[in-house]
Amino acid sequence: MDKYVSIHLDPSSAKPLYLQICDGVADLIEKGKLPYGEKLPSIRQMASFFNVNAVTVVNAYKQLEAQGYVEARVGSGTYVSFAANVKDFDEFTTADDAAPLPREARSVLESAALPRRFDFAGASISPEYFPVKDFKDVVNEVLDRDGGYALEYQESSGYHPLRESIADYMKTQHDLLVPFEEVQIVSGAQQGIDILAKAFLNYGDVVYVEAPTYPGAVNAFRSRGAHIVEIEMEGDGIDLEDLEKKLAKNKPKLLYTMPVFQNPTGNSYSMKKKQELIALAERHGFYIIEDDHISDLYYRQKPTMLKAIDDADRVFYIKSFSKLFLPGLRLAFLWVPKAYSDKIALAKYSSDISSSGLFQRALDLFLRKGLWPKHLRRLRKVFYEKWQKTHDALAEQMPGELKYNRPEGGHFFWLQLPRGFYSMNLYQVAMKKGVFIMPGNLFYMSQRPSEGFRLSFAQISARDIDEGIQKLSESIKLFLQNNYTIIQGPNDRPLL
Amino acid sequence: MDKYVSIHLDPSSAKPLYLQICDGVADLIEKGKLPYGEKLPSIRQMASFFNVNAVTVVNAYKQLEAQGYVEARVGSGTYVSFAANVKDFDEFTTADDAAPLPREARSVLESAALPRRFDFAGASISPEYFPVKDFKDVVNEVLDRDGGYALEYQESSGYHPLRESIADYMKTQHDLLVPFEEVQIVSGAQQGIDILAKAFLNYGDVVYVEAPTYPGAVNAFRSRGAHIVEIEMEGDGIDLEDLEKKLAKNKPKLLYTMPVFQNPTGNSYSMKKKQELIALAERHGFYIIEDDHISDLYYRQKPTMLKAIDDADRVFYIKSFSKLFLPGLRLAFLWVPKAYSDKIALAKYSSDISSSGLFQRALDLFLRKGLWPKHLRRLRKVFYEKWQKTHDALAEQMPGELKYNRPEGGHFFWLQLPRGFYSMNLYQVAMKKGVFIMPGNLFYMSQRPSEGFRLSFAQISARDIDEGIQKLSESIKLFLQNNYTIIQGPNDRPLL
Numbered sequence: 001m002d003k004y005v006s007i008h009l010d011p012s013s014a015k016p017l018y019l020q021i022c023d024g025v026a027d028l029i030e031k032g033k034l035p036y037g038e039k040l041p042s043i044r045q046m047a048s049f050f051n052v053n054a055v056t057v058v059n060a061y062k063q064l065e066a067q068g069y070v071e072a073r074v075g076s077g078t079y080v081s082f083a084a085n086v087k088d089f090d091e092f093t094t095a096d097d098a099a100p101l102p103r104e105a106r107s108v109l110e111s112a113a114l115p116r117r118f119d120f121a122g123a124s125i126s127p128e129y130f131p132v133k134d135f136k137d138v139v140n141e142v143l144d145r146d147g148g149y150a151l152e153y154q155e156s157s158g159y160h161p162l163r164e165s166i167a168d169y170m171k172t173q174h175d176l177l178v179p180f181e182e183v184q185i186v187s188g189a190q191q192g193i194d195i196l197a198k199a200f201l202n203y204g205d206v207v208y209v210e211a212p213t214y215p216g217a218v219n220a221f222r223s224r225g226a227h228i229v230e231i232e233m234e235g236d237g238i239d240l241e242d243l244e245k246k247l248a249k250n251k252p253k254l255l256y257t258m259p260v261f262q263n264p265t266g267n268s269y270s271m272k273k274k275q276e277l278i279a280l281a282e283r284h285g286f287y288i289i290e291d292d293h294i295s296d297l298y299y300r301q302k303p304t305m306l307k308a309i310d311d312a313d314r315v316f317y318i319k320s321f322s323k324l325f326l327p328g329l330r331l332a333f334l335w336v337p338k339a340y341s342d343k344i345a346l347a348k349y350s351s352d353i354s355s356s357g358l359f360q361r362a363l364d365l366f367l368r369k370g371l372w373p374k375h376l377r378r379l380r381k382v383f384y385e386k387w388q389k390t391h392d393a394l395a396e397q398m399p400g401e402l403k404y405n406r407p408e409g410g411h412f413f414w415l416q417l418p419r420g421f422y423s424m425n426l427y428q429v430a431m432k433k434g435v436f437i438m439p440g441n442l443f444y445m446s447q448r449p450s451e452g453f454r455l456s457f458a459q460i461s462a463r464d465i466d467e468g469i470q471k472l473s474e475s476i477k478l479f480l481q482n483n484y485t486i487i488q489g490p491n492d493r494p495l496l
Numbered sequence: 497m498d499k500y501v502s503i504h505l506d507p508s509s510a511k512p513l514y515l516q517i518c519d520g521v522a523d524l525i526e527k528g529k530l531p532y533g534e535k536l537p538s539i540r541q542m543a544s545f546f547n548v549n550a551v552t553v554v555n556a557y558k559q560l561e562a563q564g565y566v567e568a569r570v571g572s573g574t575y576v577s578f579a580a581n582v583k584d585f586d587e588f589t590t591a592d593d594a595a596p597l598p599r600e601a602r603s604v605l606e607s608a609a610l611p612r613r614f615d616f617a618g619a620s621i622s623p624e625y626f627p628v629k630d631f632k633d634v635v636n637e638v639l640d641r642d643g644g645y646a647l648e649y650q651e652s653s654g655y656h657p658l659r660e661s662i663a664d665y666m667k668t669q670h671d672l673l674v675p676f677e678e679v680q681i682v683s684g685a686q687q688g689i690d691i692l693a694k695a696f697l698n699y700g701d702v703v704y705v706e707a708p709t710y711p712g713a714v715n716a717f718r719s720r721g722a723h724i725v726e727i728e729m730e731g732d733g734i735d736l737e738d739l740e741k742k743l744a745k746n747k748p749k750l751l752y753t754m755p756v757f758q759n760p761t762g763n764s765y766s767m768k769k770k771q772e773l774i775a776l777a778e779r780h781g782f783y784i785i786e787d788d789h790i791s792d793l794y795y796r797q798k799p800t801m802l803k804a805i806d807d808a809d810r811v812f813y814i815k816s817f818s819k820l821f822l823p824g825l826r827l828a829f830l831w832v833p834k835a836y837s838d839k840i841a842l843a844k845y846s847s848d849i850s851s852s853g854l855f856q857r858a859l860d861l862f863l864r865k866g867l868w869p870k871h872l873r874r875l876r877k878v879f880y881e882k883w884q885k886t887h888d889a890l891a892e893q894m895p896g897e898l899k900y901n902r903p904e905g906g907h908f909f910w911l912q913l914p915r916g917f918y919s920m921n922l923y924q925v926a927m928k929k930g931v932f933i934m935p936g937n938l939f940y941m942s943q944r945p946s947e948g949f950r951l952s953f954a955q956i957s958a959r960d961i962d963e964g965i966q967k968l969s970e971s972i973k974l975f976l977q978n979n980y981t982i983i984q985g986p987n988d989r990p991l992l
Contacts, residue, residue, distance in 0.1 A: 140632065143632045148623025330848060353686045
């Protein structure tokens with residue numbers, strides 16, 4: 001079973017476990033780690049290895065079979081299929097379905113094998129872009145400099161010099177004056193959200209979120225017993241009319257927003273909406289959590305954060321370093337008005353005492369050496385190219401019935417099918433062509449069917465974008481023509 | 497202000513902020529970083545630097561003055577005093593209070609300066625015992641081996657190979673069969689407690705804790721809106737009579753315990769109490785959180801964990817690696833029956849998505865290379881010596897009125913003053929002699945006055961123990977003779 005150790009299941013992911021196993025195995029096959037003819041472990045072995053239900057494994061194997069990666073041989077087991085290592089499986093099966101190819105042809109085809117999966121679902125940046133060497137140097141420098149002190153408990157609010165270098169960075173790069181005492185280090189943005197929920201929410205408090213939004217935030221609020229209210233999103237930010245209507249009925253304690261390159265839509269708030277949102281927060285006495293997950297990845301002009309215009313001190317700002325730097329570091333910071341520093345530090349303490357001192361010191365050095373802007377410049381260049389390619393491919397290939405937006409940063413696009421065509425059905429169709437998207441229902445609290453879906457170019461390589469979009473376009477045309485309506489639901493409002 | 501950067505304030509610590517500042521400055525003076533005659537920053541500068549109230553700094557400076565570290569010069573400011581660098585301040589001031597010593601005498605005395613503070617309060621192991629070199633090698637090996645993959649998001653339940661190597665370690669070292677699927681990696685024991693609280697507690701649920709107990713756990717339960725009930729401790733574990741009486745009235749969902757070398761008492765449960773506790777959990781349908789914070793640091797025989805005799809699956813086991821390994825790593829694991837794995841992984845996900853992948857890989861390699869048992873053997877040797885010294889010094893020097901226990905592991909002793917003599921008063925007396933203890937009230941939910949106090953030998957060096965205990969003994973005698981009763985309260989039951 002050793003080969004399967006590299007497959008990492010995340011039971012909390014929006015992606016079902018059977019698909020995670022399916023993708024994991026497909027990946028091993030594509031990397032040549034499971035060669036043609038290799039027998040897969042039995043259902044029971046796999047179920048016990050991954051600690052899942054046998055049904056989950058059965059479904060994973062079925063999916064692999066549907067995608068042509070494996071074949072089931074009755075009474076014998078499941079084997080990696082020959083077609084798995086061939087670029088375009090469809091062409092072969094239609095051309096000559098039954099006749100086995102001669103060995104020589106096989107090896108030619110096998111050596112020419114290329115990835116045939118197009119991942120527009122994943123939202124994390126692939127490891128090839130991580131500044132591993134710079135990071136390693138910095139870690140070693142810290143260990144040589146501080147010895148055991150780098151590995152002691154750190155104070156709950158964070159390593160003092162890091163709080164200073166973050167304040168410095170925010171000033172020079174973002175022109176924002178952050179008093180270092182208002183900087184609270186946390187173990188990633190998710191913990192930042194969880195800590196704000198812990199510090200400010202009581203059981204039964206109301207929290208407003210955008211619809212659609214990032215489900216991890218909703219989970220954190222829910223876990224505190226909060227009552228969640230969704231406010232509809234529009235192309236230029238939250239729907240203020242909907243917001244005011246709901247404010248008249250049910251006042252929130254917190255409103256959670258990603259005003260720049262939102263997850264999942266990629267949309268940003270207009271300046272007018274930012275100002276009005278802050279004015280409403282002041283008038284109705286609620287606080288805003290601004291999750292700045294990716295504003296550094298802009299392609300046009302540097303975006304203005306909500307916090308930058310927050311004269312009324314209504315905004316709790318979260319900025320992640322993990323997302324664009326090294327997710328494994330688990331580092332982000334909160335910027336919270338001084339009056340709440342103690343409350344936040346206490347919530348942090350009861351969560352995990354402190355974030356890793358070593359990583360805090362490493363990030364501090366990374367910032368002080370100017371390596372962070374250097375890394376961002378590089379990332380921005382790579383992602384700008386991918387963004388341009390995605391945009392061009394969409395413009396060229398998408399059928400007219402499909403609408404999509406044009407975010408000016410981040411790595412998400414939001415696409416919208418015509419009324420009554422739900423993206424969770426399209427998901428099934430596209431998957432058969434090896435194309436993976438994130439259907440919109442996953443970003444609504446009710447998981448209601450949605451015509452929209454998220455297209456992320458974080459994981460896919462630049463050279464695969466064009467072909468991936470082409471296959472997606474084919475899937476959409478097929479889907480619209482055949483009107484595969486597996487489930488029915490209400491209509492989204494236009495988000496674009 | 498650069499020199500003061502190394503002072504780390506923890507607003508959530510049981511130790512008041514003014515004492516933290518006082519101790520931090522004292523430490524700088526003792527290390528020679530603030531030499532004789534140096535002027536301390538103004539109250540305002542310090543207050544703004546540490547983001548605290550001016551009153552806090554005033555109190556810190558007063559304390560420093562009381563301890564002889566600094567002297568206030570009217571209209572000029574506060575200066576590091578000459579006496580600060582002299583071993584026994586009392587002898588000098590009584591011998592020749594006013595006359596300044598000649599310069600030569602000063603430098604002789606200054607060069608002979610030794611630490612004159614005896615820290616029996618701190619509970620973390622000093623960095624000199626951390627295996628920094630082995631850790632550095634392992635981190636570099638992981639980065640060379642896995643590159644960017646070591647820095648990706650890790651699955652919420654933990655890095656698969658680490659979960660296996662932990663299962664393996666528990667089997668070979670503790671003779672416990674932990675199915676690896678039941679191992680959930682968390683960012684330190686505090687997060688383990690917080691995640692269990694998140695997964696299992698609803699607003700208003702009842703949680704039983706030992707009295708006295710670790711306040712960090714109580715905070716995590718309280719932050720979930722739980723109702724906390726204290727169960728009295730005895731020398732051989734929880735008071736079963738008190739427990740049954742309370743069970744008749746108010747059933748808990750969880751009971752939190754440290755059955756081996758408890759914090760703060762150092763006491764361990766007898767086998768009989770362990771068995772009865774599990775039987776009660778089964779009968780009354782509650783679960784037990786077993787916080788194994790330090791069982792590896794035993795000096796007689798390997799202790800038996802509650803989980804080892806948990807045939808009824810009532811125990812959620814937490815084991816910290818940070819505590820004895822490298823606190824800055826923030827790594828621990830939960831062992832929770834399979835039926836709850838998903839629930840726990842979800843709570844982990846909404847807390848911080850996953851623990852650092854790099855540290856998980858480093859700990860995995862550390863375990864696989866057999867470096868953990870090697871490190872423990874070394875620690876056990878060092879701490880056994882300190883334990884023996886502390887015990888011998890207590891036996892020789894403590895007045896008969898003082899009772900204390902004899903834990904067989906960890907680094908805590910629990911001492912108890914006669915009835916009506918409260919340790920928070922003794923704390924004030926001992927501090928004047930440079931001796932720091934943790935008064936018992938900090939470990940009770942109500943913070944009620946307590947005759948008991950915790951003596952930790954985690955921070956103090958072996959060579960200072962004898963002198964420290966002697967000064968403590970003098971403080972106690974002084975305290976008992978003069979009967980400094982600043983506050984009054986009820987009496988503790990004997991915990992020994």
